[in-house]
Amino acid sequence: MTHSFFGGVYPATRKGSTRRKPLAPLSSPPEEVVLPLVMCADGPSVPLVKAGDRVRLGQPVARRGGDGGAALHASVSGRVVAVGDRPHPWGGSSPAVVIRSDGRDEPWEEGPQPLTMTEVSLTLLTQRVEEAGVVGMGGGCSPTWEKLDRAAGRVDTLIINAAECQPYVTADHRLLLERGKYILRGAELLSRCLGANRTVLVTEGDKLNAVESVERRRLVRGGTVRLCTVRTRYPLGAEKQIVQTVTGREVPPGGSPLDVKCAVFNVATVYAIQDAVFRGRALTHRAVTVTGGAVSRPRNLWVPIGTPLRALLEDCGGLREAVDLLLTNGPMMGLPVDTLDAPVIKDTNCLVCLTGLERRPEQSGSVCIRCGKCVAACPMHLAPAVARQALEQRDLARLAKLHLEDCISCGCCSYICPAQIPLVDRVRQARQALERGGFDA
Numbered sequence: 001m002t003h004s005f006f007g008g009v010y011p012a013t014r015k016g017s018t019r020r021k022p023l024a025p026l027s028s029p030p031e032e033v034v035l036p037l038v039m040c041a042d043g044p045s046v047p048l049v050k051a052g053d054r055v056r057l058g059q060p061v062a063r064r065g066g067d068g069g070a071a072l073h074a075s076v077s078g079r080v081v082a083v084g085d086r087p088h089p090w091g092g093s094s095p096a097v098v099i100r101s102d103g104r105d106e107p108w109e110e111g112p113q114p115l116t117m118t119e120v121s122l123t124l125l126t127q128r129v130e131e132a133g134v135v136g137m138g139g140g141c142s143p144t145w146e147k148l149d150r151a152a153g154r155v156d157t158l159i160i161n162a163a164e165c166q167p168y169v170t171a172d173h174r175l176l177l178e179r180g181k182y183i184l185r186g187a188e189l190l191s192r193c194l195g196a197n198r199t200v201l202v203t204e205g206d207k208l209n210a211v212e213s214v215e216r217r218r219l220v221r222g223g224t225v226r227l228c229t230v231r232t233r234y235p236l237g238a239e240k241q242i243v244q245t246v247t248g249r250e251v252p253p254g255g256s257p258l259d260v261k262c263a264v265f266n267v268a269t270v271y272a273i274q275d276a277v278f279r280g281r282a283l284t285h286r287a288v289t290v291t292g293g294a295v296s297r298p299r300n301l302w303v304p305i306g307t308p309l310r311a312l313l314e315d316c317g318g319l320r321e322a323v324d325l326l327l328t329n330g331p332m333m334g335l336p337v338d339t340l341d342a343p344v345i346k347d348t349n350c351l352v353c354l355t356g357l358e359r360r361p362e363q364s365g366s367v368c369i370r371c372g373k374c375v376a377a378c379p380m381h382l383a384p385a386v387a388r389q390a391l392e393q394r395d396l397a398r399l400a401k402l403h404l405e406d407c408i409s410c411g412c413c414s415y416i417c418p419a420q421i422p423l424v425d426r427v428r429q430a431r432q433a434l435e436r437g438g439f440d441a
Helices: 122-132 144-151 171-178 180-194 208-221 239-247 267-278 309-315 373-377 384-392 396-400 412-416 423-436
Strands: 023-025 032-036 045-047 060-064 078-087 093-101 157-162 198-204 225-230 262-266 285-291 299-304 325-328 350-354
Touching: 023 171, 032 078, 060 093, 122 144, 122 180, 122 267, 144 180, 144 262, 144 267, 157 171, 157 180, 157 239, 157 267, 171 180, 171 208, 171 267, 171 285, 180 198, 180 208, 180 225, 180 262, 180 267, 198 208, 198 239, 208 225, 239 262, 262 267, 267 285, 285 309, 299 309, 309 350, 373 384, 373 412, 384 396, 384 423, 396 423, 412 423
Parallel strands: 023 299, 157 198, 157 262, 198 225, 285 350
Antiparallel strands: 032 093, 045 060, 078 093, 285 299, 325 350
């Protein structure tokens, strides 16, 4: 039995141009890969190489720092040409390891040996995941080994998130369709190590070919993973919303799924986990959708992490018309791209190139008509219009009472607003004012 979550919207999916396109390698490997040392939500990594060093595919080039970060591995073989600042897809620049590819992809021979299911304990799983540099690949980008460590002995339900509810994006859909047997095996591994009583793989009803493929493999394997298909609604893919949909349990404000005995892992993260354990491979490649009305030939690509976004666009035939907005990670929660020289990182699931007709223009000077649609659409029970009013009035005391720390920046409020007010940006500004304890002069 599935349940419902509060709020949400129904944007046009716009997945038709790529949903039938299989994952494909780049037509030609990138000449250089740029591996930012900041690829993780909790801090930078520490480089292990210097300019001039020779590296092989899968070789560690950075380790976890004392304050956070994640292990980082060469996604091509070649020579390190620089360790310095480069553009970052999250904005601005950050230190990065730059590797010039030799085109041979010679593997690193000193990596860990593959394991079997019966050999893996929770301790060994956590160690392998940390060494492989696996992070949340659905947008969270937090170290997965820490999530496993916190979840040990605390969960009764494991949820594999294949909802992919953002418009345009089909990378997880293709991964589930083409590599479903590995994802099922990874789900069984996580379930056994975490001691979950039930494991549920959740996807949306608009992915019927993937659903049928996974169901056939599930029946053949005879495993314990249950497939749950739900109606398409954004933001189903957010952790709190998917937990409520599967279990009916509501994660408390400021809490996490662990507070209601659940653990949620993105389907791409599960694939990377099983790759690290059963094949001894570090996280060096990922699936990326390149799409949007401005793209000549939209595709789903399997690319080395660190590949410049420009190389992805060139592999899709470039732009067929003027682009109005470039985004990574989807149009609802994605980040604008400052430069196509920025690379693919571990949480980059798409590059969206929107035309002027696909993008609704912002009208920041519009007047709120007090329709209440933003309140009805907010999945976190917030009042974005009230927050915007308090922000404009510079009323910090009022903002403090609105629980804005619960905002997940899903963009439902901006999407549904008939006055086209960028409410999600206003809420973000209000949160920043609260964190600073005041407003900018």
